[in-house]
Amino acid sequence: MKSIIKIENLIFEYMGEEDQEPVKAINNISLDIEEGSFTAIIGQNGSGKSTLAKNLNGLLLPSGGAIYVNGWDTKDDEHIWDVRQTAGMVFQNPDNQLVSSIVEDDVAFGPENLGVEPKLIRKRVDEALESVNMGEYKRKAPHLLSGGQKQRIAIAGVVAMRPKCIIFDEPTAMLDPRGRNDIMDIIKELHEEGITVVLITHFMDEAVRAERVIILNKGTVLLDGTPEEVFKEHELIRSVNLDVPMAVELGAKLRSRGIKVPEEVVTIEEMVEFVCQYK
Amino acid sequence: MIRDITLGQYYPGDSPIHRLDPRIKIIATVLYIVELFIVNSFIGFGICAGVLFVTVAISKVPISYIMRGLKPILLILLFTFFLNIFMVDGRVLWKIGFLKVTDNGLYTAVFMSIRLLLLIIGSSLLTLATTPISLTDGIERLLTPLQKIGVPTHEIAMMMSIALRFIPTLLEETDKIMKAQQARGADFESGNIFKRAKSLIPILVPLFVSAFRIAQDLAMAMEARCYRGGKGRTRLHEMKFKAKDIWALIALNAFLVFIILERIYMTKVGG
Numbered sequence: 001m002k003s004i005i006k007i008e009n010l011i012f013e014y015m016g017e018e019d020q021e022p023v024k025a026i027n028n029i030s031l032d033i034e035e036g037s038f039t040a041i042i043g044q045n046g047s048g049k050s051t052l053a054k055n056l057n058g059l060l061l062p063s064g065g066a067i068y069v070n071g072w073d074t075k076d077d078e079h080i081w082d083v084r085q086t087a088g089m090v091f092q093n094p095d096n097q098l099v100s101s102i103v104e105d106d107v108a109f110g111p112e113n114l115g116v117e118p119k120l121i122r123k124r125v126d127e128a129l130e131s132v133n134m135g136e137y138k139r140k141a142p143h144l145l146s147g148g149q150k151q152r153i154a155i156a157g158v159v160a161m162r163p164k165c166i167i168f169d170e171p172t173a174m175l176d177p178r179g180r181n182d183i184m185d186i187i188k189e190l191h192e193e194g195i196t197v198v199l200i201t202h203f204m205d206e207a208v209r210a211e212r213v214i215i216l217n218k219g220t221v222l223l224d225g226t227p228e229e230v231f232k233e234h235e236l237i238r239s240v241n242l243d244v245p246m247a248v249e250l251g252a253k254l255r256s257r258g259i260k261v262p263e264e265v266v267t268i269e270e271m272v273e274f275v276c277q278y279k
Numbered sequence: 280m281i282r283d284i285t286l287g288q289y290y291p292g293d294s295p296i297h298r299l300d301p302r303i304k305i306i307a308t309v310l311y312i313v314e315l316f317i318v319n320s321f322i323g324f325g326i327c328a329g330v331l332f333v334t335v336a337i338s339k340v341p342i343s344y345i346m347r348g349l350k351p352i353l354l355i356l357l358f359t360f361f362l363n364i365f366m367v368d369g370r371v372l373w374k375i376g377f378l379k380v381t382d383n384g385l386y387t388a389v390f391m392s393i394r395l396l397l398l399i400i401g402s403s404l405l406t407l408a409t410t411p412i413s414l415t416d417g418i419e420r421l422l423t424p425l426q427k428i429g430v431p432t433h434e435i436a437m438m439m440s441i442a443l444r445f446i447p448t449l450l451e452e453t454d455k456i457m458k459a460q461q462a463r464g465a466d467f468e469s470g471n472i473f474k475r476a477k478s479l480i481p482i483l484v485p486l487f488v489s490a491f492r493i494a495q496d497l498a499m500a501m502e503a504r505c506y507r508g509g510k511g512r513t514r515l516h517e518m519k520f521k522a523k524d525i526w527a528l529i530a531l532n533a534f535l536v537f538i539i540l541e542r543i544y545m546t547k548v549g550g
Contacts (some may be wrong), residue, residue, distance in 0.1 A: 052385045054499075058421060084503060084504075085505055088503070089503040091496065093496055094498050095490075096500065097496065098444070099444060099497065099500075099501060100440065103439070109501075110504040111515075112512050115511045115512060118516075123513075141447075143447035158504070161504065162428070
């Protein structure tokens with residue numbers, strides 16, 4: 001499969017205080033994100049996951065190494081807008097990423113910036129709002145909506161730009177459980193429609209829904225693989241102060257009591273399936 | 280609740296006035312104000328009031344809603360009324376102590392009050408029947424010619440619409456900060472005015488900090504959505520004059536000519 005984002009030996013340094021050494025937020029990461037894939041990136045606060053996300057569409061530029069989005073170097077000024085259109089981004093705080101006081105105007109903001117024809121903008125806005133089930137709210141003011149609804153508007157705003165890839169930077173961190181579920185369902189749907197999804201999160205139960213899980217620790221890749229492969233290493237994961245998904249934890253506890261739960265059981269659904277079939 | 284505050288007093292509706300091109304509405308309001316100053320007779324005011332009343336009726340904004348908006352300026356209205364009544368010289372009608380009411384004074388007072396009242400009702404109709412966003416859009420388009428002399432019209436309009444968007448967010452933030460300070464024993468309600476003003480500092484400092492944080496977040500989100508200024512930008516709502524806008528423009532001009540003729544006629548009769 002073709003890779004849409006190619007990260008080569010990425011180093012990112014934050015400037016520290018004067019006469020102090022710069023802080024390395026990302027220390028030599030190389031990754032390939034395949035087109036149409038669903039990747040979850042997890043890590044503690046300070047693991048560099050948010051910095052990595054902002055590097056993926058040129059909001060931050062690498063201090064060393066390079067990132068190619070759809071073949072364009074993010075450091076190339078000429079293609080920066082192509083990069084950002086290809087790799088859209090949804091941020092953590094739903095309030096601080098909406099620009100307009102009317103929902104449909106906000107969703108139109110991206111296409112307007114791209115210079116899309118007004119008639120086509122209308123079509124894209126309506127489709128994008130439908131895809132997040134917010135069609136009926138298009139004339140409403142965002143500040144009267146719930147956090148989850150605002151986040152759905154933010155997603156619609158990115159979808160309307162027709163990106164190939166969407167980077168979600170902890171999109172559910174500020175939402176209640178219901179809003180969180182809604183957003184996860186929408187992310188899953190977008191992935192099924194063919195959009196490449198990169199989900200930055202610290203909720204393990206969200207990560208298990210991805211096809212590939214990458215765990216970052218102190219700016220480097222600790223683990224990388226399918227959820228089954230990664231969560232097999234639950235002791236290693238715990239050693240860097242991260243939780244493991246509930247089903248994995250339960251599986252480990254059951255195994256220690258002599259019940260042979262297969263290592264592949266990582267989601268709650270799979271665990272339910274296993275328990276129901278257990279004799 | 281702090282979030283119930285209506286912005287720019289917009290009254291939601293779908294009347295022909297609501298649907299009119301915002302540019303026409305802004306021009307109409309400016310012309311209407313000019314006309315109020317051209318008029319120098321009560322008949323002229325009668326005509327203006329008539330036109331205003333018909334416009335209000337078409338817009339379907341309830342009169343009571345407009346009147347509620349007048350409350351804050353009642354004081355100014357009374358102030359101008361009494362200032363005029365006592366300050367203008369002329370034939371003395373009544374005398375109360377050192378205050379005297381003259382015929383000219385009474386005339387000017389009533390005249391000015393009517394002018395002020397019509398002016399305020401007329402201009403509030405603009406904000407009542409136009410969404411803040413289309414108002415800023417309209418202002419942007421009307422200012423476009425100024426771009427040639429280097430006025431950043433797009434940026435001005437963008438700033439206005441972002442300010443409108445973030446008023447509720449900042450109000451909520453203020454609410455949150457106040458509650459957090461109150462929970463830790465802060466007192467905003469007692470003491471004299473200086474003490475109260477001083478107690479606002481612990482609210483303002485964190486509010487400023489969070490305003491900057493929000494601005495930073497927003498700037499990043501806008502950049503991520505390919506915002507690069509007004510150049511090459513298209514709009515969802517195209518502003519094109521439609522037939523009804525042309526008719527409104529014709530009606531406006533007819534009204535203006537009529538008012539000017541009325542003024543000339545009245546001056547001739549009067550003088």
